[in-house]
Amino acid sequence: MGSLRVFMYFMVSYAIVSSQMPCCQSKICLPEKQSALFIFGDSLFDVGNNNYINTTTSAQANYEPYGETYFKYPTGRYSDGRVIPDFIAEYAKLPLLLPYLHPASSLDNYIFGVNFASGGSGALVETSEGILVDLKTQVRYYKNVRDVLRKKLGNEEAKSLLSRSVNLFSVGSNDYGARFVSNISVLQRYSKHQFVDIVIGNITEAIKDIYNLGGRKFAFVNIGPIGCTPGIRFQVKGYECNEEMTESARLHNVEFPRMLQKLKKQLVGFKYSVFDFYSSLSQLMNNPSKYAFKEGQVACCGGGAYRADNSCGGKRGIEKYELCESVNDYVFFDSLHPTDMANQYFSNLMWSANLSFNKPYNMKQLFEI
Numbered sequence: 001m002g003s004l005r006v007f008m009y010f011m012v013s014y015a016i017v018s019s020q021m022p023c024c025q026s027k028i029c030l031p032e033k034q035s036a037l038f039i040f041g042d043s044l045f046d047v048g049n050n051n052y053i054n055t056t057t058s059a060q061a062n063y064e065p066y067g068e069t070y071f072k073y074p075t076g077r078y079s080d081g082r083v084i085p086d087f088i089a090e091y092a093k094l095p096l097l098l099p100y101l102h103p104a105s106s107l108d109n110y111i112f113g114v115n116f117a118s119g120g121s122g123a124l125v126e127t128s129e130g131i132l133v134d135l136k137t138q139v140r141y142y143k144n145v146r147d148v149l150r151k152k153l154g155n156e157e158a159k160s161l162l163s164r165s166v167n168l169f170s171v172g173s174n175d176y177g178a179r180f181v182s183n184i185s186v187l188q189r190y191s192k193h194q195f196v197d198i199v200i201g202n203i204t205e206a207i208k209d210i211y212n213l214g215g216r217k218f219a220f221v222n223i224g225p226i227g228c229t230p231g232i233r234f235q236v237k238g239y240e241c242n243e244e245m246t247e248s249a250r251l252h253n254v255e256f257p258r259m260l261q262k263l264k265k266q267l268v269g270f271k272y273s274v275f276d277f278y279s280s281l282s283q284l285m286n287n288p289s290k291y292a293f294k295e296g297q298v299a300c301c302g303g304g305a306y307r308a309d310n311s312c313g314g315k316r317g318i319e320k321y322e323l324c325e326s327v328n329d330y331v332f333f334d335s336l337h338p339t340d341m342a343n344q345y346f347s348n349l350m351w352s353a354n355l356s357f358n359k360p361y362n363m364k365q366l367f368e369i
């Protein structure tokens with residue numbers, strides 16, 4: 001039932017877009033000026049890639065009550081409903097994008113884009129510990145997609161499609177998270193500043209690789225207030241924020257746009273946009289009622305203080321968990337991830353808010369330029 005619903009949604013959107021396509025010579029008709037959307041990164045954006053890899057249930061969200069409010073079944077999204085790429089695709093008049101590893105993911109939908117994001121992964125290979133789809137692998141998958149497009153559409157049309165398309169990233173949080181929370185020694189070897197440099201250095205390499213494969217438009221959400229999420233506070237004495245972690249996020253958020261400005265000078269035709277996820281999430285957490293939420297600190301799904309013990313769904317080592325009654329009142333669905341409602345709020349800002357949240361363009365402008 002659930003999977004039929006999502007399939008039908010996909011078909012309906014596809015039909016709407018198809019009917020607007022002008023006729024063309026090649027085998028597949030591309031809507032003129034339609035920009036595809038390619039998604040890279042972590043659990044904020046994953047729409048189910050981790051369902052198809054050999055990993056632990058702690059890195060998956062394909063069980064109840066994930067997905068309960070919108071899709072009515074667990075899709076693998078770390079949310080009660082939709083994630084940011086679902087809304088952005090909708091605003092861009094694209095169909096719902098499939099996870100790249102989904103068996104039905106193929107050329108027919110690559111012309112609208114596809115989602116490579118994998119929950120838990122980071123910019124550094126070590127962060128993913130070989131069990132998640134790290135950023136380098138995601139870029140390799142992008143190359144596969146490019147190769148398929150070239151073969152089917154011809155080099156010129158594939159090039160044009162990729163240069164018009166938007167590449168949207170959420171990456172870095174797990175690198176900073178793993179540095180403070182896990183035991184991976186390589187991640188602790190560097191100073192705070194050095195670590196920010198290698199995270200940004202690895203993201204830069206990914207951007208350059210995608211640019212060399214034909215991508216021109218790049219959009220990013222910056223790093224959120226990661227040390228203050230319910231899940232991290234749960235691990236700190238007195239449920240305080242982990243200030244050191246958040247400080248790394250802030251440092252990253254200062255250095256990252258500087259790197260992008262430098263890249264813009266080096267790469268012809270390179271366009272980018274950064275959404276201030278840090279500020280927008282902080283505002284929701286600190287002042288939820290101002291934005292039509294009731295609870296900005298306590299998670300909807302989980303156990304223990306702030307329902308933040310990471311037990312949502314009962315498959316991560318703790319079986320018992322609670323579920324709130326009115327999920328739409330909450331900013332956080334589980335200990336780390338926003339609700340459908342909060343994701344919709346962020347997506348609206350990303351799509352159309354002005355320079356105070358999006359520098360130098362919002363997503364709507366980035367699609368159009």
Ligand SMILES: *[C@@H]1O[C@H](CO)[C@@H](O)[C@H](O)[C@H]1NC(C)=O
Nearest residue numbers: 052053054055056129130131
């Ligand atoms: C999945 O991973 C486990 C542990 O790493 C391994 O023992 C198992 O063989 C893997 N299964 C597949 C199908 O790759």
Ligand SMILES: *[C@@H]1O[C@H](CO)[C@@H](O)[C@H](O)[C@H]1NC(C)=O
Nearest residue numbers: 178180181182183184185235
């Ligand atoms: C970290 O490593 C130490 C020693 O190698 C080990 O005793 C401890 O259980 C590890 N902690 C975690 C969270 O993996």
Ligand SMILES: *[C@@H]1O[C@H](CO)[C@@H](O)[C@H](O)[C@H]1NC(C)=O
Nearest residue numbers: 124125126197198199201202
């Ligand atoms: C990428 O990360 C690795 C660690 O995984 C690091 O050794 C390397 O220097 C980084 N690359 C750049 C360009 O910063």
Ligand SMILES: *[C@@H]1O[C@H](CO)[C@@H](O)[C@H](O)[C@H]1NC(C)=O
Nearest residue numbers: 352353354355356357358359
């Ligand atoms: C952006 O919009 C807000 C309210 O909509 C306004 O207060 C702010 O001055 C604007 N900022 C810029 C840089 O245009």
